[in-house]
Amino acid sequence: MLAANIRTQLEAYLQKLEQPIELAASLDDGAKSAELRELLREIASLSPKITLREDGADARKPSFTVGAAGQAARVAFAGIPMGHEFTSLVLALLQAGGYPPKVDAATIEQIRNLKGELRFETFISLSCHNCPDVVQALNLMAVLNPGVTSTMIDGALFQGEVESRKIMAVPTVFVNGEAFGQGRMTLEEILAKVDTGAAAREAEKIGAKEAFDVLVVGGGPAGAAAAIYAARKGIRTGVVAERFGGQVLDTMGIENLISIPQTDGPKLARALEAHVAEYEVDVMNLQRAEALEPAGDDGLARVKLAGGATLKARTVILATGARWREMNVPGEREYRGAGVAYCPHCDGPLFKGKRVAVIGGGNSGVEAAIDLAGVVAHVTLLEFDGKLRADAVLQAKLKSLPNVSVIVNAQTTEVTGDGGKMSGLVFKDRVSGEEKQLELEGVFVQIGLLPNTDWLKGTVALSPRGEIEVDARGQTSVPGVFAAGDATTTPYKQIVIAMGEGAKASLSAFDHLIRSSAPAAQPEKLAA
Template identity: 70%
Template sequence: MLDDSLKTQLTAYLQNLRQPITLVASLDDSQGSRDMKALLEDVASTSDKVSLNLTGDDARRPSFAITRAAGDASVRFAGLPLGHEFTSLVLALLHVGGHPPRFEAELLDQVRALDGDYHFETYFSQSCQNCPDVVQALNTMSALNPRISHVAIDGALFQAEVEARQIMAVPTILLNGQPFGQGRMDLEQILTKLDTGAADRAAEKIRSKDAFDVLVIGGGPAGAAAAIYAARKGIRTGIAAERFGGQVLDTMAIENFISVSHTEGPKLVSGLEQHVKDYEVDIMNLQKAVGLVPARTPGGLVEVKLENGASLMSRSVILSTGARWRNVNVPGEAEYKNRGVAYCPHCDGPLYKGKRVAVIGGGNSGVEAAIDLAGIVAHVTLIEFDNQLRADAVLQRKLASLPNVAIVTSAMTSEIHGDGSKVIGLSYKDRVSEAVHRLDLDGVFVQIGLVPNTEWLKDSGVALTPRGEIEVDQRGETSIPGVFGAGDATTTPYKQIIIAMGEGAKASLSAFDYLIRLPTAETQAAA
């Protein structure tokens, strides 16, 4: 199951085990069980601290638990943890085996202190780049607190269970049998939901902070670059992000980041976060900005209000809040989000194996989604509002070569239909004949571009375009002195990662230039 290279790497990793662990497998006669047995035998062969027990009695088969002699850890995989989840397997082995997790001590203490019985179930797919963060966080919690257990379930392997529970997006998390969350969540986010006092403690901590020289709002590529450039100037720098990494976390393949032939969003974000942490930057994650108050006097402090009721003060501010997927805004979309309406074909595609789906959008994202889905589902209908596709020619040629894809242009999506629990179809109007057509479908993937995350700035005095983009000049300056903008939230053309990074660096340099040109206290007094 594992090649020699992986076995060699695993052998090196498992030298960090501090206590023996046992893999307890629950198998049947299926091919999946045979594959799992082969995988577990390979894992057990790499360390004398790992033993294999093939007499497990769990109802989900194939599955296996990772246990330790004390019986105070319960981490289980239902399905093969390969693809994006192989790292989750390695980390689970290490953490159950006593190797300390690489999280801040404060978070780990918070996990150990949780009072109550928590049984988590996470549905994942091997192609989901958002799932590992959730799986690894919950596995870590299970390894640290004996009253927490977790099972990671491969939705593609347990399709009957997925359909019975109406799981239509991954990752989907259940807690004690009830819905807990969907989409990417890290350890800090999970703890915030479980520990009701965490938000209040975070707000109080923020209130006690001194004013910053440069405060970056947003933790995507633009925000990270801005924070690094500011910190390198030796000035007091902070970064407040609703979700560090932003939309890049949801990006699968990145092949146009110069000098790196191929990477994936989560990997790039991990590098960004580590680079920011190399400097003295005050990182405030899970903090959503809801308002901005300009300085009352030239060179005064700008106030950024947060959702938790606290405020941050800074001599200059860089707005880099990025963008999010644009909604179609038709009846049925909001009602059936994550119940057949999806935005990540890489993550959720495996849940639609053998089914009929539609992709809305004929740009690069839409055509790439249709190509990916065509290899999984029974049939894909691509719906484009314009009279022609807008994707690169090479992608259009690939799409046209696929036998299970239909392309509909000059089509305006008018409604997404459901039966009360899931999507069952879609209606669109032919913009030429005005005839209305209905498709019977199991899923709809929306890929129609981005909308800037700037609603919170509408009453701030920051000039926005009719589309909501922050108006910036060639230096990244906004309409308010001391406030700068960078990245996908601004009027800068071409929403690309590499451009956002450059714009973040430029805005930071402009903010520094603004600060050093402010009159000193002595000059103000003399005036």
């Protein structure tokens, strides 16, 4: 079942097992059970430390558990964890076998100190690039804490359960049978939700920090580049981010980052984080900035965080990026995650055989319609303008698909539903003025991005679109405050441009420090 190269790599990984592990499969006579049986037998054949039982009693079939031999297994996979989830399986095998996780000691201790019983169930799709992060985080918690269990459930394989639990987006996580979260979550984010005292401890810790020479707000490509360039100057550098990686985490294929022919968002985000970690940068993740105070008589600007802490800095670089633009019509927020979606790669498989719409006729919208057409029964693409704006090659591909309809001059006015999940949308024909309705099970919104700058209104100059106004050096309207990336007026929102602008803003901040003669670092370092 496994390709020869994957089999060879897995066999090498399994040599790292430090203790015997047991796989227990729950199977029936179906084709998927036969497929899972073949996979598990092949894995067991690669290491003498792995045993396989096929007498599991789980009601979900096919499924299997992974655990240390002689102990109750706490990690389970309902489905066949291939695609993006194959890495989750490999890590579960290694960690159950005693291989140490690549997590800092403080986080491991925090997991082990969690009290009570936590039974996590994570509904995923094998094409979702955000799902593995959640599955792997919960699996690790289950391996480290006897009170935690983690079960991955392939929504495409267990459609009945998806329908009964009204799951319309992945990843969707339940704990002890109750809704816990939806969308990408890091291990830090999950722990912050289950460890109620963590936020207060972290706020106290952050508030006690000394002033930074450069404080970067935002952890995407622009923020990472700014932090690296500042740290290389030997000055005190900090990064505060709501989620390190930013919008990149929600991007699937990346093929225009020069020198890297192909990668994906989560992989690039991990590379950015690893590169920043090579330097003495104080990274404060899961922290949302709420207010910026320009420098006062003490020469220090202040950034107030939602958790209650305040950070001080001699210069600040704003790199807060952007978020998905919403339609802002009745029903959109009510049915988000219940039919309204923003990631066709992640959530598309949940709409197999159903009717969906895509809002937006640019490249993102047309690409989404093309991808979804291979999964769903029918796609209706609605464009506000009188024609599609996507590249000609994408439009040609779209027109070749038999299960796609295109409606132009369409202004979406409402998402409708039964209170539990959406059932359609209403749009107005902008030429005739006639109001029309489509019966649908899902809608994917692909109409661009909005800058994350609401918290800066009244502090720095913003454009009519809400972007931070910057000059050629990345300087904002406030002395000592610079900005870079998708949150600014710099045209063309591209990863490579954000990286360059982040580096530029950092160099400008360094120049400002020299000229203002207010460094916190040693003079000889500033001269390097």
